[in-house]
Amino acid sequence: MSQNGTIRLEVRNVVKNFGGLQALAGVSFTIEGPQLVGLIGPNGAGKTTLTNIITGLLKPTKGEVWFNGRRIDPLRPYHIARLGIGRTFQVTRAFRRMTVLENMLAPGLVKHPYMSRKELEKKALEIMKFLTIDHLRYEMGSNLSGGQQKLLELARLLMLEPDLIILDEPFAGVHPKLQRTIYGYIQRVRGEGKAIILISHDMESIFTLSERLIVLNFGEVIADGPPEVVKEDPQVIEAYLGRDDEEDLI
């Protein structure tokens, strides 16, 4: 957290070009304090690119990213993670040739290098219990179903105790029962005073969970505000449903 105890992420006029393709065209927004922000937009809008820039996996062509008073866009991903930004991936990336417990302990020891193994395992087990994967702790990551791997990724994230969590499509391809567990997870994490950026194509969950929505389209922020307001925004409706005149052309 910042010196005054609040979480603050500032994305300042971020541009990202891939050769001749502009993925982000000057994105700016600020997230302050613990809040759950939904980041939505049609496919190719630039959501994942933006996430990759915030977490250091991509460098912006232009613009800056600041986190808790520190400029983070020149930093490497591991450094940004240690500063308190955690993320999951759209396609799950659990360490498949390590056990569930080892998947948990690896980031745990980054955060708490001097914590005893026993204490760390206890902490890991609590998180695993909450996410209903404690019975799988000695299973290899590759033996888990897609949904279980999602839960493992979420659990692993908590071991790092980040202040800001970016969840990229946490509900995609997950059994409804596990989806409810993920719902619970998000609400619990939000209740712990963390900021969350939730990216999802599942509009129902996005509108239910988010306190604020940022809508990206063609690499630009086209709407930013409370879900009920954003929902009625003509630009958003157009981005998702298309224009009437387009329909006429078909």
Added chain:
Amino acid sequence: MWPLPDVLLHAMHFHMWLDALFKFQITGTYIVRLILEGLLIGVIYALMALGLTLIFSVLNIVSFAHGEFYMIGGYVVYAILHHYKGFPGLLAIVVAALVTFVIGAVFERLFLQPMAKGQVERPSEYAILITFGLSFFLQFVMLGIMGPFPKKAPRFWSFPKIDLGFIRTTKTTLFLGNIPLSGGRIFAAIIALLALAAVLWFMYRTWTGWALQAVSQDRNAAAVVGINPLNMNTLAFGMGAMLAGLAGAVLVTVFSWVPWVGVPASAKSFVIIVLGGMGSIPGSLVGGLILGVVESLGTGLFPDPARAQAYRDVFGLVIFALVLWLKPTGLFGRKL
């Protein structure tokens, strides 16, 4: 008298071999001896191949200088034992491991890190050229320092006198029944086994080992949970170099050492990691043992004993070709 055509000579040798086999000159005991000798040397091959596997799986490059770390490890032990009489041999091996680790880690920081940071335009070609460059550099440096003539470190151990009937020892040889086994190789294999056990423990039971595994499985996923992949690269290359150095350090009392001794050793490591599966730790262990046994059996049963040693490396290369042809992923490798 006209020389016999080669094909006739080979036929005669094959005939002699069959003859020997049927007269029981090639006995079961002889085969067991060959297998045991193969396993002993195979453990050391495995140690060396494990180093290459570690480098490959974490840095995603093939180090063409791997054999030169093996060579340096041997020379360090030779130099210490040659210049400081009475220096503990085991300590000399530890020094060799540390020296090769430091050379490997410094090289990685200076020359491979720019590649990992994305500062090199064609990383794959760069990795090949830079490790080849290191290989030549180390060979010629050692040629300058040690000269071209073969060196052999003095033996610094001997077996205690044991006579348990089936198991007997002299100072330099262990007898299992009537099978004699070279003490030098047994000593080297024991050290290699201990080193292998230590590395496996490190890889599977410590945080740094998990971090290395995590980076080898998914660099970006490892980075976003706070693991520094650049440090893991340095550690992996240093450890890989150290394992090759250790293999050389334990074998310098068994074989003669020249500056290019690492070239065939390096080739064997490549054979092993292809056989076991690129990037697979169990694969490099099993592959090392298989190569050791195949080489030993191939050489020991070769129809013409006078030429057998000259063909030793061929057996490995035959395996190499067969694996690439029949099972390119190797024994434990993943689908390409």
